[in-house]
Amino acid sequence: MAGTVIGEGLSIEGDVSSEEEVVVQGNLRGKLTTTDAVSVGSSAVIEADVSAQSLTIAGQVTGDVTAAERVDLQAGGRLIGDVKASRLTIADGASFKGNVDMDV
Amino acid sequence: MNGSVIGRGTVVRGNVRGSGSLEILGRVEGDVSVSGELLLGEESAVKGSVSGSHITVSGAVQGDVRGSEAVLLERGARVVGDLTAPRIGVATGALVKGLVRTDGEPVLGTPRRPATAGARPVAFPARAPAPVPAPAPKPSEPSETVEEPESEPPPLPQEKAAREAPPPPVVPALAKGAKAKKKKRED
Numbered sequence: 001m002a003g004t005v006i007g008e009g010l011s012i013e014g015d016v017s018s019e020e021e022v023v024v025q026g027n028l029r030g031k032l033t034t035t036d037a038v039s040v041g042s043s044a045v046i047e048a049d050v051s052a053q054s055l056t057i058a059g060q061v062t063g064d065v066t067a068a069e070r071v072d073l074q075a076g077g078r079l080i081g082d083v084k085a086s087r088l089t090i091a092d093g094a095s096f097k098g099n100v101d102m103d104v
Numbered sequence: 105m106n107g108s109v110i111g112r113g114t115v116v117r118g119n120v121r122g123s124g125s126l127e128i129l130g131r132v133e134g135d136v137s138v139s140g141e142l143l144l145g146e147e148s149a150v151k152g153s154v155s156g157s158h159i160t161v162s163g164a165v166q167g168d169v170r171g172s173e174a175v176l177l178e179r180g181a182r183v184v185g186d187l188t189a190p191r192i193g194v195a196t197g198a199l200v201k202g203l204v205r206t207d208g209e210p211v212l213g214t215p216r217r218p219a220t221a222g223a224r225p226v227a228f229p230a231r232a233p234a235p236v237p238a239p240a241p242k243p244s245e246p247s248e249t250v251e252e253p254e255s256e257p258p259p260l261p262q263e264k265a266a267r268e269a270p271p272p273p274v275v276p277a278l279a280k281g282a283k284a285k286k287k288k289r290e291d
Contacts, residue, residue, distance in 0.1 A: 003112065003114065005107065005109040005111075009124045011120075011121050012118055014117045014134055016118075017114070018111065022114070026122060034114075
């Protein structure tokens with residue numbers, strides 16, 4: 001079980017900073033920072049810059065994302081913003097608009 | 105899935121709103137408002153107003169707490185702010201600094217009493233308490249018997265007359281004196 005779950009129906013306006021896994025199924029507007037993994041569920045709508053160890057996106061993210069490890073954009077996921085990560089996967093069926101910086 | 109959790113290692117700076125239930129184990133600097141149940145865990149800290157249907161507080165809150173159904177402060181809870189709910193419970197070991205008000209429409213006909221042994225409802229005396237009927241004096245009680253028993257002189261003249269021997273009537277007199285002596289010795 002993840003340390004923090006922003007469930008469907010919950011919305012946060014502001015900064016979220018964490019040292020544990022964060023699962024987002026609801027709405028978040030502001031900023032999300034964690035030293036652990038972030039999972040963006042299919043029902044989630046995020047308008048925030050996201051910084052995490054690793055990031056999985058199945059919902060909607062508008063904002064720049066940074067991952068120390070990897071970013072996985074899954075089918076049905078939608079990302080508008082720049083990606084900074086050493087590894088990136090974009091699944092068939094995902095939507096993405098932005099720049100990619102893979103630290104090369 | 106409607107159960108949201110703000111984990112122990114998470115800090116939220118901003119407002120949290122929504123439907124469903126929420127459990128806060130970490131820190132929130134901002135207002136929290138949910139339509140469902142709200143649980144503030146032991147190590148949680150909220151700086152801002154808090155509202156929900158059924159709110160259980162075990163952590164620290166600096167702000168007003170308003171429950172549409174109930175607010176329960178568990179042992180270890182620390183609240184600096186006003187409490188408002190139709191039902192309010194404050195357990196021993198919980199700290200409150202603020203106005204406590206049981207508000208809203210209590211269900212008529214059901215007796216109000218603490219739901220749990222540890223929680224005790226705190227009623228704000230908005231209405232004047234019902235006049236307590238003065239204890240009616242009972243006429244059947246005989247008033248003469250009250251003063252007699254202790255001030256009775258122990259020696260009975262009849263006994264003295266019956267016995268020619270000098271020893272005094274020891275039993276009742278000694279009983280009184282002996283008690284006092286005994287106490288002194290024990291001290």
